[in-house]
Amino acid sequence: MGFEHFWLSGFDQIHTAFWTYLAVGLQNGAVYAMIAVGYTLVYGVLGLINFAHGEVFMCGGFAGVFLTRGILGDRVGTGWGSVGLILAGVLIGGLVSALVATGVERVAYRPLRQRHAPKLAFLISAIGMSFFLQTLAGKEFGYGVNIFPGQVFEPGQVLFVMFGTSIHTIAVVSIVAAIVMLVIADRIVRATRLGRGIRAVSQDAETSSLMGVNIDRTITITFILGGALAGAAGFLYSLQSGIVQNAGTEVGIYAFTAAVLGGIGNLRGAALGGLFIGLFGSFSVPFAFEGNIQWTEIYTFLILVLVLIIRPTGILGEKSGRTA
């Protein structure tokens, strides 16, 4: 491969580094998938997009970043220490984001719901919360200042070599953590009493309340569940990119897109959509025209439009009603 044709030889590049692109794509996709679930769950129970969800993700990222920095200082985690730190980061990130999500629900959604406000009002109050959280984070931690977590494992650590390609710990951690948490979330929604409540409210809120489902409690739990996943994703994302006050905007849009691509309201669809978006983004880099990375976004959203033309309800389809 001649270097002068660097950016033009897309297929050559994929041929050379297929597994690396795949790992990076899955790593990003895992993060998108975990955030997308939050969008889709809230859409399921409320029929509304939570525009502050990106900021919920950002708050979890900051929590995990500061926790690991506090514990590690200048040290680098190794072995079981790394595992413990990742678990701690994911848990604290998830916990803080769950709290923030509950706060968002209490402030921006519940009072409006109790007063039977029109849908547009929810949209605006959520956007307000989004600005509030983003500005607060900027004021506290700096605007545009990327803060990295402590070194929970050796930087650039390679976990194993597959087909001659080094697979980095960071990619494996993100993908495994995402799979575990998505499976747990899926089980909660499908196989528990709580999940039945969520599904019931999604299908018909009024009837389910007549059947004894506590709607307010169900909605709060939905926000907690989506928030926890987003917060865990925030920490995993920060391992690669650090966290910054406006991280929720850009990543949030991708995750929201993933939720729509998979079929909004559909948990498994959101997870699948997230992976798709991550992979599209990664594999379109070698095809970036004249090396302009912004082409990757053009490709990604072009594919999104094509998928939606063919399947207007997304890959797995929006289930009847507003199913979670």
Place this chain on the structure above:
Amino acid sequence: MKLRLNKAVVATSVGALLVAGVPLAGLASTSSAASAKATYTIGVEGPFSGSDANYGQYIYGGVQLAINAANASGKYKFILKPEKFDDQGSSSLSPAAAQKAVGTKNLVAVVGPAFSGASEAAAPYYSKAHVAEVSASATAVALASGTDSNFMRTIADDSVQGKADADYLVKVKGVKNLLVIGDASFYGAGLAKVVAADATADGATVTTASIPNVNTGGGGTTTEYAPAATGIATADPGAIFYGGYSPDFGLLLSALSSAGYTASAHVIMSGDGSNSPALITSTSPASAANGVYLSEGAAGKVNFLSGKLASEYFKLTKIKASVAEYAAQAYDATNAIIAALSKTSAPKSVSTMLRKEVVANLHKVDFKGITGTIAFAGDGDLRNDTGTSAISEVENGTITFLVNEG
């Protein structure tokens, strides 16, 4: 009746006090200003918050240094005071900062804007109000187009820096295959273009790429850095030049290092936008920045703000003069404005006429500043901008000066 009388008495006495008090207060204020001197504001537009706030502080310190010296000398018919106008280095915020500056009473001229993109966006507002902008740091070639007589700068433009960088990479480091990345910002893409052209002229094979920044309005996303780094590591160019700012360069370096492309095995270089300690904190692990070469827009810092000036600068700002990029250029820019002002009649209040006069006089200044001769060509560039570019290297997390190139 009684009540009314009391009211009247109160009103009269208050009135009398006011009548007596106003001239007294007036007298008091003029006498405290030591003779009848006019007070002018020199604005400083740049980032005072956000990820690049350090640049704003460096520049502001240089302006303060020059203003304090001028005020203390007592030889001018005016007293100067500096005022910050924060644009966060962003081209979307700079028009508002510029409008605020031109609307400020007694503002005669502005040092700045600090960033090229911000300068481009702010130019029409300064131009309309006839306010001179003397930038200490905006280096994009296109800024001094010759159409805007209000814009001047005390720093050589990117054609000087870009050529020095290309020469250093190709002639000194022997680079044959160079990947030049621009961050899609007005400054970064401009510098990348110059480096690409000069490196090609020097005989290297150059490939260009654009990875839009996240932090200064380039429209990129942080999740793009990992796949992009994969692409770069796969193509494995011998060297990379990055035109852009430190927060984004840090992200790119982090991604490159996890993709296995490091400065210890390759040559990685960037320009003055990344030449800041903020680069080290924006890179994870910080060691991924070690071995990276950084250039500065004009001749080395070595002789700037040295000796007494350096210690005064530190006393004033608590910032070491040796790290304060553009402080020397800001000092010279302020002195240029002072020189231009001293040729006016120094009226009490600032009018458009005075502002126009300052612009016209600035084009006539010619003095020996600490960075070199300060005299502007018609397009606003330094008449003698064939300066050198200072090349530094990151060694163990510290930016260390290496050599003057060009």
